Amino acid sequence: MPLMAGLMARFADQRPFGQLAIAACLHVTAETAMLVRLLRAGGASVGLAASNPLSTQDDIAAALAVRHGIAVFARAGVDRRGYYRHIEMALSEPPGGPDLVIDDGGDLVNTLHTQAAALLPRVKGGCESTTTGVIRLRRMAAEGALAFPVIAANDTAAKRLVDNTCGTGQSVIDGILRATNTLLAGKTVVVAGFGACGRGVAERARGLGAQVIVTEIDPVRALDASLRGFLVLPMAQAARVGEVFVTATGTCDVISAAHIAVMRDGAVLANAGHFDTEIDVRALAGLAAAVRHDVRPHVDAYELGDGRTMLLLAEGRVVNLVAAEGHPPEVMDLAFGIEALALAWLAGNTDKLPAGVHEVPADIDAEAARLVLATMGTSIDALTPAQQAYLESWRIGS
Amino acid sequence: MSADQLPYHVADISLAAFGRKEIQLAEHEMPGLMAIRAEYAPSQPLRGAKITGSLHMTVQTAVLIETLVALGARVRWASCNIFSTQDQAAAAVAVGPDGTPDDPRGIPVFAWKGESLEDYWQCTEQALTWPDGDGPNMVLDDGGDATLLVHKGAEYEQAGGVPSPAADDPEEWRIILDRLRNSLADHPGKWTRIAGNVRGVTEETTTGVHRLYEMSRAGTLAFPAINVNDSVTKSKFDNKYGCRHSLIDGIKRGTDVLIGGKVAVVCGYGDVGKGCAESLRGQGARVVVTEIDPICALQAAMDGYQVATLEDVVATADIFVTATGNRDVITAGHMSRMKHQAIVGNIGHFDNEIDMAGLARWPGVRRLTIKPQVDEWTFPAEEGRAGHGIIVLSEGRLLNLGNATGHPSFVMSNSFTNQVIAQVELFTRTGEYPVGVHTLPKHLDEKVARLHLDALGVRLTQLTKEQADYIGVPVDGPYKPEHYRY
Numbered sequence: 001m002p003l004m005a006g007l008m009a010r011f012a013d014q015r016p017f018g019q020l021a022i023a024a025c026l027h028v029t030a031e032t033a034m035l036v037r038l039l040r041a042g043g044a045s046v047g048l049a050a051s052n053p054l055s056t057q058d059d060i061a062a063a064l065a066v067r068h069g070i071a072v073f074a075r076a077g078v079d080r081r082g083y084y085r086h087i088e089m090a091l092s093e094p095p096g097g098p099d100l101v102i103d104d105g106g107d108l109v110n111t112l113h114t115q116a117a118a119l120l121p122r123v124k125g126g127c128e129s130t131t132t133g134v135i136r137l138r139r140m141a142a143e144g145a146l147a148f149p150v151i152a153a154n155d156t157a158a159k160r161l162v163d164n165t166c167g168t169g170q171s172v173i174d175g176i177l178r179a180t181n182t183l184l185a186g187k188t189v190v191v192a193g194f195g196a197c198g199r200g201v202a203e204r205a206r207g208l209g210a211q212v213i214v215t216e217i218d219p220v221r222a223l224d225a226s227l228r229g230f231l232v233l234p235m236a237q238a239a240r241v242g243e244v245f246v247t248a249t250g251t252c253d254v255i256s257a258a259h260i261a262v263m264r265d266g267a268v269l270a271n272a273g274h275f276d277t278e279i280d281v282r283a284l285a286g287l288a289a290a291v292r293h294d295v296r297p298h299v300d301a302y303e304l305g306d307g308r309t310m311l312l313l314a315e316g317r318v319v320n321l322v323a324a325e326g327h328p329p330e331v332m333d334l335a336f337g338i339e340a341l342a343l344a345w346l347a348g349n350t351d352k353l354p355a356g357v358h359e360v361p362a363d364i365d366a367e368a369a370r371l372v373l374a375t376m377g378t379s380i381d382a383l384t385p386a387q388q389a390y391l392e393s394w395r396i397g398s
Numbered sequence: 399m400s401a402d403q404l405p406y407h408v409a410d411i412s413l414a415a416f417g418r419k420e421i422q423l424a425e426h427e428m429p430g431l432m433a434i435r436a437e438y439a440p441s442q443p444l445r446g447a448k449i450t451g452s453l454h455m456t457v458q459t460a461v462l463i464e465t466l467v468a469l470g471a472r473v474r475w476a477s478c479n480i481f482s483t484q485d486q487a488a489a490a491v492a493v494g495p496d497g498t499p500d501d502p503r504g505i506p507v508f509a510w511k512g513e514s515l516e517d518y519w520q521c522t523e524q525a526l527t528w529p530d531g532d533g534p535n536m537v538l539d540d541g542g543d544a545t546l547l548v549h550k551g552a553e554y555e556q557a558g559g560v561p562s563p564a565a566d567d568p569e570e571w572r573i574i575l576d577r578l579r580n581s582l583a584d585h586p587g588k589w590t591r592i593a594g595n596v597r598g599v600t601e602e603t604t605t606g607v608h609r610l611y612e613m614s615r616a617g618t619l620a621f622p623a624i625n626v627n628d629s630v631t632k633s634k635f636d637n638k639y640g641c642r643h644s645l646i647d648g649i650k651r652g653t654d655v656l657i658g659g660k661v662a663v664v665c666g667y668g669d670v671g672k673g674c675a676e677s678l679r680g681q682g683a684r685v686v687v688t689e690i691d692p693i694c695a696l697q698a699a700m701d702g703y704q705v706a707t708l709e710d711v712v713a714t715a716d717i718f719v720t721a722t723g724n725r726d727v728i729t730a731g732h733m734s735r736m737k738h739q740a741i742v743g744n745i746g747h748f749d750n751e752i753d754m755a756g757l758a759r760w761p762g763v764r765r766l767t768i769k770p771q772v773d774e775w776t777f778p779a780e781e782g783r784a785g786h787g788i789i790v791l792s793e794g795r796l797l798n799l800g801n802a803t804g805h806p807s808f809v810m811s812n813s814f815t816n817q818v819i820a821q822v823e824l825f826t827r828t829g830e831y832p833v834g835v836h837t838l839p840k841h842l843d844e845k846v847a848r849l850h851l852d853a854l855g856v857r858l859t860q861l862t863k864e865q866a867d868y869i870g871v872p873v874d875g876p877y878k879p880e881h882y883r884y
Contacts, residue, residue, distance in 0.1 A: 186699040209702045227658040229682045
């Protein structure tokens with residue numbers, strides 16, 4: 001993770017988080033460990049909880065606690081109650097509560113506002129790592145419920161490209177292949193949602209020889225998918241022909257009982273979105289006469305009364321993290337590098353930002369991309385002064 | 399002077415300067431031919447060769463002709479299709495690189511765009527008729543028409559006369575018989591003498607190769623033949639990469655339609671269909687393939703294409719391309735059910751893949767020519783449906799040639815380098831090729847590919863002796879067994 005490794009020295013020198021406490025709610029993986037160590041190098045004390053009950057890599061959690069002195073509250077396979085208990089514990093470390101927060105999905109910020117509001121006055125701001133969380137935060141802000149500024153660290157041009165399109169695109173395919181070992185060539189793959197993630201999944205499935213159908217609710221994205229040569233159908237029609245389904249929408253009930261009712265025998269259902277609400281797993285269970293768990297690791301076979309079987313991957317949770325290893329380190333290096341740079345900028349500028357959701361400043365995004373390019377050995381051009389003047393002037397034409 | 403003794407017959411000799419500029423551009427894109435010139439010109443392996451060529455008289459063919467000349471050959475040329483001559487190329491070849499329109503120093507060429515069938519066979523005979531009264535000693539053929547004329551002439555001379563055409567014979571056959579009848583009367587023994595002098599023919603295309611194998615089986619083939627068509631560097635490049643390039647070029651020049659987002663149906667997933675499907679997908683079309691062969695159908699499915707029957711998609715697709723090599727693939731009935739403004743075109747060799755005759759006979763159908771090679775055919779309104787029009791490209795003939803300019807120079811450089819190497823092989827090693835149909839040995843196929851690598855900046859890896867021994871091939875090739883499919 002060369003970007004964060006490079007930032008490690010910079011942060012150790014500048015100590016942007018001197019004496020600050022940070023509460024973080026993130027997938028506890030090797031890449032997250034690097035981010036937490038970077039925050040530590042920058043002077044912060046960190047309390048860490050998992051942002052998903054299944055995604056914790058227990059060896060990483062143990063190493064963070066033992067070798068790096070991080071207050072970690074995470075265990076793979078924890079139940080719902082334990083999951084939220086862990087978030088509350090991360091928020092109470094140190095006892096006065098955090099100065100800054102990092103969230104991934106919005107559960108920590110939500111818990112902070114609803115279960116630990118007494119800690120809110122101390123919180124100066126935070127970062128949110130994922131689209132789902134940003135959507136929740138914007139709703140909170142719209143209702144006036146968000147008490148501090150949050151930077152939508154997910155939403156930068158560089159991150160959308162590398163993390164969502166490339167990282168999610170690759171690792172979702174990886175998760176499906178590891179879970180099912182199915183040949184995608186010749187299969188009909190239905191991708192719900194043609195945002196940055198869905199596009200990445202759709203393009204990669206096509207690259208493996210699948211026929212890809214896209215479902216969308218946004219006409220601009222649907223047009224984009226069409227012009228890229230994908231068949232765009234409503235889910236009600238796609239459900240009848242698909243063999244592998246991937247949801248990447250950020251919303252709930254994308255695959256519902258009515259869709260399951262018309263699906264082909266042996267359909268594979270996978271979710272690439274953050275929450276397990278995109279596939280209506282409860283409805284699936286309701287339709288099933290029997291469920292055979294773990295027919296392969298992370299594959300549950302739902303036997304419907306009519307003789308069809310649906311294969312649900314990762315219990316409908318985010319398949320790339322559960323059935324594979326999440327994003328490759330290069331992707332998380334950029335994502336977390338941006339997040340660390342943004343949080344460092346926020347630490348020095350909290351008084352300038354009102355409560356609400358804010359974009360990552362464009363120069364931070366550019367700085368992160370520039371550092372990554374340097375690690376890849378890629379050189380790029382710079383505008384000449386004459387070009388700069390041309391771009392800034394409205395007087396000069398041809 | 400009779401027409402047979404004209405030094406050349408082209409549409410407009412003043413087009414030579416334009417043709418020469420195009421030839422110079424093409425030379426840069428034909429590195430194989432230029433490398434052959436550099437390699438062989440000093441040793442003049444074709445000195446003494448008298449080559450009659452019958453092959454589309456295009457700019458690329460001009461580079462082929464001048465390569466043969468550079469290797470020492472004397473050459474006479476006709477086109478092998480009444481529409482395919484590029485008149486500026488014919489003029490430039492007649493004038494030659496060192497001549498002027500007033501003082502032409504090129505080769506005798508008999509070709510112009512828009513010949514009648516009578517013109518066409520006269521041009522073919524002129525190309526076969528050398529001023530010394532003898533014929534050629536080598537033939538370079540595309541489709542087999544020059545070879546056919548020599549063989550039929552000799553056959554009828556031995557039979558003592560030319561038969562009368564049967565009532566149901568095609569018009570073209572009657573024209574061929576008339577020409578041979580006159581020829582036998584004017585120059586008795588001419589064709590037998592030519593057939594005896596020809597050392598061999600190199601054949602460019604599937605159709606001609608098919609004729610040669612038939613003659614060989616029947617025992618009527620008079621001289622050895624090299625099947626250039628089945629060199630990998632010919633057929634794969636023509637069929638796949640050539641069509642991949644020129645299909646969308648033809649569709650765009652013909653219609654200027656945005657291909658992204660359209661549903662395009664490719665009928666046939668052989669080499670041509672594979673190239674077509676790839677280029678359409680690359681432009682953002684959603685491609686549906688139709689096939690009759692389960693292997694090709696499975697290939698298409700594994701490549702991620704929907705495979706359907708034409709009936710499944712005929713009413714919903716936007717673009718239809720036939721690439722099957724078979725007849726009646728798109729019928730008038732299909733076209734009557736298409737969307738308004740659906741585009742229909744053929745990239746297969748013959749014009750029978752789309753049933754144009756059936757379309758013209760459809761009750762109430764009207765044809766409106768939008769521009770050359772682009773027609774809108776309007777079907778009358780019927781119960782429950784307003785009248786709809788479809789766009790037919792190139793009257794159902796090869797749309798990549800009709801609406802665009804066919805294969806680009808680089809692709810033709812591969813084909814024609816095979817042709818030149820085959821000519822050198824047959825002319826200099828005649829004894830090693832008995833009468834029959836031969837393919838070029840694989841090391842020469844590999845050589846053709848090798849000659850094109852530098853121009854693309856390709857850096858080839860060299861086998862070590864140990865590696866070569868390990869897989870049992872020579873370090874310098876050939877690397878693959880004859881049955882390898884590439």
